[in-house]
Amino acid sequence: MTIASGTVREAAIAAPPPTSAATSPARPRKRRQLTRNRWGYAYVAPFFLVFTAFSLYPFMYTAWVSLHETSLSNINGGTWVGLENYRELLQSEFFWNAARNTLTIGILATVPQLCMALGLAHLLNYKLRGRTFFRTVMLMPYATSIAAATLVFSQLFGRDYGLINTMLEAVGLDRIDWEAGTVSSQVAIAVIVTWRWTGYNALIYLAAMQSIPGELYEAAEIDGASKWKQFLHVTIPSLRPTILFTIVVSTIGAVQLFGEPLLFAGNGTTSGGASGQYQTLGLLMYQQGWSNFHIGQAATTAWAMFMIILVIVGVNAVIGRLRARADR
Amino acid sequence: MFHSSKSRAAWGAALAAVLLTAGCGGSDDASADAAAEYDPDAPVTLTVGTFGTMDFDNAGLYEEYMELHPNVTIEQNNVAQSAAYYKSLQTRLAANSGLDDIQALEIGFIADVVRNHADAFVDFAAEENGDELEGNFYDWKWGQATTADGKTIGLGTDTGPQAMCYRKDLFEQAGLPTDRAQVAELWPTWDAYLDTARQYQSSSDAAFVDSPASIFSSSVYQGDVAYNDEEGNPIPEESDGVERAWEYASTAADEGLTANLSQFGDEWNAAFSNGAFATIACPAWMLGYINSQMGDGGAGLWDIAPLPGSDESASNWGGSFLGVPADGENVEAAKDLAEWLTAPEQQVKMFTEAAHFPSSPQAAEDPGVMGATNEYFSGAPTGEIFGESAANIQRTPIGPYDTQIQEAFTTALTDIASGGATPDEGWENALKAARQATGG
Numbered sequence: 001m002t003i004a005s006g007t008v009r010e011a012a013i014a015a016p017p018p019t020s021a022a023t024s025p026a027r028p029r030k031r032r033q034l035t036r037n038r039w040g041y042a043y044v045a046p047f048f049l050v051f052t053a054f055s056l057y058p059f060m061y062t063a064w065v066s067l068h069e070t071s072l073s074n075i076n077g078g079t080w081v082g083l084e085n086y087r088e089l090l091q092s093e094f095f096w097n098a099a100r101n102t103l104t105i106g107i108l109a110t111v112p113q114l115c116m117a118l119g120l121a122h123l124l125n126y127k128l129r130g131r132t133f134f135r136t137v138m139l140m141p142y143a144t145s146i147a148a149a150t151l152v153f154s155q156l157f158g159r160d161y162g163l164i165n166t167m168l169e170a171v172g173l174d175r176i177d178w179e180a181g182t183v184s185s186q187v188a189i190a191v192i193v194t195w196r197w198t199g200y201n202a203l204i205y206l207a208a209m210q211s212i213p214g215e216l217y218e219a220a221e222i223d224g225a226s227k228w229k230q231f232l233h234v235t236i237p238s239l240r241p242t243i244l245f246t247i248v249v250s251t252i253g254a255v256q257l258f259g260e261p262l263l264f265a266g267n268g269t270t271s272g273g274a275s276g277q278y279q280t281l282g283l284l285m286y287q288q289g290w291s292n293f294h295i296g297q298a299a300t301t302a303w304a305m306f307m308i309i310l311v312i313v314g315v316n317a318v319i320g321r322l323r324a325r326a327d328r
Numbered sequence: 329m330f331h332s333s334k335s336r337a338a339w340g341a342a343l344a345a346v347l348l349t350a351g352c353g354g355s356d357d358a359s360a361d362a363a364a365e366y367d368p369d370a371p372v373t374l375t376v377g378t379f380g381t382m383d384f385d386n387a388g389l390y391e392e393y394m395e396l397h398p399n400v401t402i403e404q405n406n407v408a409q410s411a412a413y414y415k416s417l418q419t420r421l422a423a424n425s426g427l428d429d430i431q432a433l434e435i436g437f438i439a440d441v442v443r444n445h446a447d448a449f450v451d452f453a454a455e456e457n458g459d460e461l462e463g464n465f466y467d468w469k470w471g472q473a474t475t476a477d478g479k480t481i482g483l484g485t486d487t488g489p490q491a492m493c494y495r496k497d498l499f500e501q502a503g504l505p506t507d508r509a510q511v512a513e514l515w516p517t518w519d520a521y522l523d524t525a526r527q528y529q530s531s532s533d534a535a536f537v538d539s540p541a542s543i544f545s546s547s548v549y550q551g552d553v554a555y556n557d558e559e560g561n562p563i564p565e566e567s568d569g570v571e572r573a574w575e576y577a578s579t580a581a582d583e584g585l586t587a588n589l590s591q592f593g594d595e596w597n598a599a600f601s602n603g604a605f606a607t608i609a610c611p612a613w614m615l616g617y618i619n620s621q622m623g624d625g626g627a628g629l630w631d632i633a634p635l636p637g638s639d640e641s642a643s644n645w646g647g648s649f650l651g652v653p654a655d656g657e658n659v660e661a662a663k664d665l666a667e668w669l670t671a672p673e674q675q676v677k678m679f680t681e682a683a684h685f686p687s688s689p690q691a692a693e694d695p696g697v698m699g700a701t702n703e704y705f706s707g708a709p710t711g712e713i714f715g716e717s718a719a720n721i722q723r724t725p726i727g728p729y730d731t732q733i734q735e736a737f738t739t740a741l742t743d744i745a746s747g748g749a750t751p752d753e754g755w756e757n758a759l760k761a762a763r764q765a766t767g768g
Contacts, residue, residue, distance in 0.1 A: 072415070073444040075422045094764055154594055160587075161598045180746040266593035268411070269735060274743035275757065290415055292732055292765045293440075 066299035075295055085300035095301070097276050098284040099308075101186065105261075105280060106254030108190035109197075114246060117198050118239075121205035122231055135206070138199035150192055150263035157188045157264075179264070182277040189278055192260045197253070201246050208242040209235060244320050251312050255305055258282030281305050366660035373401040374658055374665055377428035379413035382406070382485065382648065387681035389674055393665060400661065410434045421445050427653040429662035433482050435472065435647045440728035441482070442475050443560060449481035450652040450663060457667075464672055468723040469687040473649050476559065482649030483670040484687030486678065488611030489717035490546050490635045490643050492521075493618065496706065497629055498606040502532040508708065511633040518547055518576045521636040525585040528606065535587035535605045537580065538596065540741035542609040544577035545734055546635060549643040549724050555734070556727035562766045564733050565759050569724070574737065578754060581745035588745035591738075597621055609635065611645040612685035612714045619704050632708040635717065642720035647687060685714050692718055729766045736761035 066085055070078025089095050124134060141149065156163045157178040165175040178184045212235065220230045236243075257280045261272055270287035272279025279287075281301060289298025376384070384390055390402045405428055407413035414437045420426040433441055441449070452461055453474065462470050465484045473482035492515070496506040504524070505511055515521035521543075525536035537543060548554045551569030556562055564570050580586050587605040589596040599605060600621035608614070610632060618630060635642060650666040652659060668674065675691035678684040679700065686692050692715045700711035740758035743749045749757060 071444075072418050073422070073440060075419065092764070093760075151594075158595050158598070160595050160604065161602065177746055180743075180748060265590070266595065267590050268409075268592075269590070269739070271735065271739050271761065274739050274746060275748050291411075292729075293418075294767075 062299045062302055065296055066303050068296045070294075070296045072289065072293035072295050078296060081296070085296050086304075089297070089300050089304060094276065094279075094284060095281075095304070098272070098279050098281045101272070101276075101278055102255060102257060102280045102282075105186050105190055105193075105257060105278065106251065108186055109193035109257075110247070110250045110254055112190075113194040113198050114201060114243070114250065116194070117201035117246070118205055118236075118243075120198065120202040121209055122235060124202070124206055125209045135203065138202055140199070141196045142200040144196070146196070146259035147263060149196055150260050153188070153192045153195075154264050154266055179266075179273060180277075182275075185264070185273055185278045189257075189260050189264055192264070193254075193257065197250065201250070204246055205239060205242060208239050212238045240323070241320075244316060248313055248316050251316075252309050255309050255312070256282050258286065262286070281308075368661070368664070369399050371399045371401075372658050372661045373403060374430065374662055375428040376402060376404045376430045376432070376650075376665075377407075377413070377417070378404055378432045379407045379410045379434065381682075382432060383678065383682035383684060384669060387678050389669055389677065393668060400665070402665070410436070421448050424448070424655060427656060429652065429656045429658050430666050431651050431653060432485070433473075433649045433651050435488075435644075435649075435726070436731040437728075438472055438482060438649055439560060439726045439730065441651065442473060443728050446475045446479050446481050448653055448655070450654050450659060451479040451481065452483060452663075452667075453478055453480040455663070461667065464670070464688050464690065466687060466689055466718060466721070468644070468721050469647070471723050472726055473651075482651040483666055485648045485650060485670055485675075486613070486646075486684035487687045487718060488613055488644050488646030489685060489714045489721060490609055490611045490638075490645055491632050491713050491717055492607055492635050493610035493614065493630050493632050493705070494607045495603065495605075495629055496631050498532060498534055498603065499528070502528045502606070504528060506631070508631050508633050508706075511631070515633075515636040516639060518543070518572075518636045522576065522580060522585065525580065526583070529585055532606070534603055535585065536607060537586050538599065538605040538608045539589045539591050539738070540577040540581040540586050540745055541591050541738035542586075542607075543580055544573045544738055544741060546609040546643050546645060547576055547637065548573035548734070548737075549645075550635075550637055550641045550722075552722065552724065554724045554726070555730050556725045558725050560725060560727040562727055562729050562733060562762070564737070564762050570737070574755065574758075577737075577741050578744055578751040581741045581754075582751050584745070586745055588742060590742060601626070609645070612683070612710070613646060615702060615705060615710065616683055627704050628706055630704070631706040632702075632710065632713055634713065638717060638720060641722045642717040643724075644718075644721050679711075685718065689719065729762075732765035733762045736765060 065075075065078075067080060067082060068078035069081045069085070120138065124131060124138075128134065155161075159165065159175070159177045159179060162178070164178075169175055176184055178188045216234050216238070217230055220234050225233065261278050261280050261283050262268070262270065264278065265271075265273070270279075270283055270291045272283050282305070285298050285301040285305070288294045288301060376390075378384070385404055390404070394400055394402060407416070413432075414434065417427075417431060452458060455461065458480075461483065462480070466487070469484040469487060470480060473484070474480045494511060499506050499511070504514065504527070514524045528536045548569050551567075551572060553563075553567045554569045555564050555567060581588070587599060589599055589604070600618060601623070608618075610618075615632075618626065622629075650670055652662045652666055656662060670687075672686070672688040672690040672694070675684075675686035675688050676694045676696050679686055679691070679697050686697060691697060692711075697711045698715060700709070701707050702710045737758045739761065740749070740754040743757065744751055744754040
C-alpha cells in the first residue's frame with residue numbers, strides 16, 4: 001500500500017519537528033493550546049460517538065459473542081466456550097469450502113475486472129467524441145442495485161429458460177447447467193461482480209491517469225514509443241499506487257462477497273448451491289447466524305473474515321513498501 | 329439486556345450503555361395490572377403483526393370486528409417475507425420490546441417459539457375457556473403450538489393439508505387417464521406413484537414431477553416420526569419417516585423422473601407456464617400459487633387427486649398461528665381478538681373469501697367449506713379433498729430445526745438429480761448439512 005506509506009511520509013514532512021513539546025517548560029503553552037482547541041473536540045465528537053455506537057461497539061460485541069455458544073433466540077445469554085467456536089470453525093469443512101470458493105470467485109472476478117478497468121480507462125483517456133457520455137455509462141452498473149443486477153443475470157444464466165442457454169443451443173452447442181457446476185456457477189457470479197465494478201475502477205484509474213503529466217507522453221512519443229509502449233512504460237508505473245489501492249479495495253469486497261451468490265440461488269437459500277459450490281464466507285456467516293440461528297458461530301466467521309482481510313491488506317502494504325524502497 | 333451472564337458481559341454492557349438506554353424501554357410493568365383493570369368497552373388500539381398474505385384484512389375480518397366492537401381499532405404490521413418477519417420477531421422477543429399485541433407465527437418457527445419463548449406468550453390452555461378453545465382445532469394443530477408441559481401459545485389460523493395436483497393435458501398426451509377418480513387409483517402408494525412416473529416419462533418430453541422436494545417433503549410427514557423424536561430433538565439419521573421419504577425421492581431424482589427444479593426459485597416459477605412438469609405436491613394454498621403463476625391461460629388444465637399414501641396418513645405443509653405476547657399493554661383485548669379471528673365461523677370466511685384452509689374441524693365440516701369447488705382446477709371439490717386430507721393428518725412431532733433439516737435434504741436431492749452426487753453421497757451430505765444446522 002504505497003498510498004498509505006506515501007501519506008505517512010508527507011505527514012512526517014508537514015508536522016513540526018518534535019522538540020520542546022514533550023519537555024516540562026512547555027506545559028503551560030500546551031494547555032493553552034488545548035483550551036483554544038476545545039471547540040475542535042466538540043466538532044469531531046459526533047463522528048466519534050456515531051463511530052463508537054455503530055462501529056466500535058458492534059465490533060467488540062461480535063468478538064464477545066464469538067466466544068459464546070448462543071442462538072438468535074437467546075442473543076444476550078449463551079454459555080461461555082472460550083475459543084471453542086474458532087477451533088470448530090477451523091475444523092469445519094463448510095468453512096474451508098467457503099474459504100476456497102471465496103478465493104476462487106475472488107480471483108475470477110478481481111483479475112479480469114481490474115485488467116478491463118485499466119484498459120477502459122486508457123481508452124477513455126484519449127480525446128474522444130462524447131467522452132462524458134461514455135464515462136457516465138461506465139458508472140451505471142455500479143449505480144444499479146445488486147438485487148436488480150443479480151435478478152437479471154440469474155435469468156440470463158437460467159438452466160431451462162435462460163437467454164445464454166437459448167443462444168448456445170441456437171448455435172448448436174450444449175446447454176450448460178450454470179448453477180449446478182462448480183466452475184460454471186463461480187464464473188457466472190464472477191461475471192456479475194465484474195460487470196458491476198469494472199466501470200467504478202475504471203473511473204478511479206481515469207482520475208489518476210489525468211494527473212500524469214502530459215510531457216511524459218510527449219517525450220515518449222518523440223522517442224518513438226507506440227501507444228501500447230506508452231501504456232506499458234508511462235501509464236502503468238505512474239498508476240502503481242492507484243492500482244495497489246484498487247487491489248486492496250477489490251480484495252476486501254471479494255472476501256465479503258454476499259449479495260450475488262445469495263441472489264444467484266434464486267429462492268433465498270443460503271447453502272450456495274446443491275453441494276455448496278458457490279457458498280462464500282459471507283453466505284456461510286449469514287447461514288450460520290440468520291438461517292440456523294447460531295449467532296456465536298456467525299460471529300466467529302465474521303472475525304475470521306476480518307482477520308483474512310487484515311492479512312491481505314498487510315501483505316499488500318508490505319509489497320507496496322518493498323516496491324517503493326526498490327524504486328528509491 | 330444481559331440476563332444470564334451479567335458479570336462476563338459487564339465490559340460489553342459498559343460500551344453499550346448508550347444503546348441500551350435507547351433500545352430497552354420498559355414494557356414489563358404494564359401487564360400485571362392490565363388484566364385486573366380490563367374494561368372491554370374502553371377504547372383500545374390493537375396491533376397485529378403478520379407476514380406474507382395472511383388475508384385477515386382482505387377477507388374483511390378486521391372491519392367486521394371493529395363494527396362489532398366500536399371501541400377497538402386494529403392496525404396490521406405486515407412483513408412480506410416470513411423468514412424476515414421471524415428474525416425481527418426473535419430480536420424483539422430477546423429485547424422484550426417492540427412487540428405487537430398479536431404476533432402471527434408460521435409453522436416453520438412455531439416449534440422454536442414453543443421450545444424457547446413459551447413464557448413470552450399467553451397460555452391459551454390455561455384460559456377459563458381453554459377446553460372450548462382446544463375443541464375448536466384439529467388435535468395435531470393444537471398440539472403443534474403446545475409445549476411438553478401443556479402450555480398452548482398460539483391459536484391456529486390456516487393449514488396446508490396436501491393433495492397432488494396434476495396436468496390433465498400432459499397426462500392425456502402420455503396416455504394416462506385424466507379423470508380424478510381414475511388418477512387416484514394410479515397412485516395409492518408412493519411406489520405406485522413412481523411406477524406411474526416411469527410409465528409417463530417413457531412417452532413424454534416434460535418431467536413427471538417438479539422437484540424431488542415435492543416427493544420428499546410431503547411424504548416425510550406421513551409417518552409417525554419425521555425429523556424429530558417426541559421431545560423435539562432432531563434425529564434425521566434414525567427416523568423411519570426420513571428414510572422412507574429419502575428412498576422415494578432419491579429414486580425419483582436418480583432416475584431423472586423430476587424436472588429437478590428448486591421450489592420457489594426463478595426457474596421453478598417459469599416452469600409452471602412452460603408446462604415443464606405434470607404433477608406437484610399441492611397443499612391447499614398451492615392452488616392460489618399455481619393460479620397466480622399461470623394466469624387465466626392455465627384454467628382447466630389442472631386437476632387434483634389425493635396424495636399417494638394418504639389412505640393411511642395425510643400430511644400437512646404450512647399454516648400459521650396467532651400468539652399474544654404476555655407482556656403487552658392490551659393483553660385481554662388482544663386475546664379476545666385472537667380468539668375471534670381464529671373461531672370456526674371466521675375460518676369459514678377465511679376459506680370462502682381468501683382460500684385459506686381452516687385449522688378447525690367444525691369449520692372444515694361447514695357446508696360452505698365442504699361443498700367448495702375450484703373452477704380453475706377443473707371444478708375439483710377442493711373442500712372435500714382437503715377436508716379429508718386434514719382429518720387424516722397424524723400428529724407428527726415437529727422441532728425447531730425442521731425447516732433447516734428439510735432444506736439440507738432437498739438440497740442434497742437436487743445435487744443427485746443434477747448428477748453431482750450418488751444417492752449414498754447425497755445422504756451423507758444431507759446429514760452433514762443437517763448436523764451443521766442443528767449443532768450448537
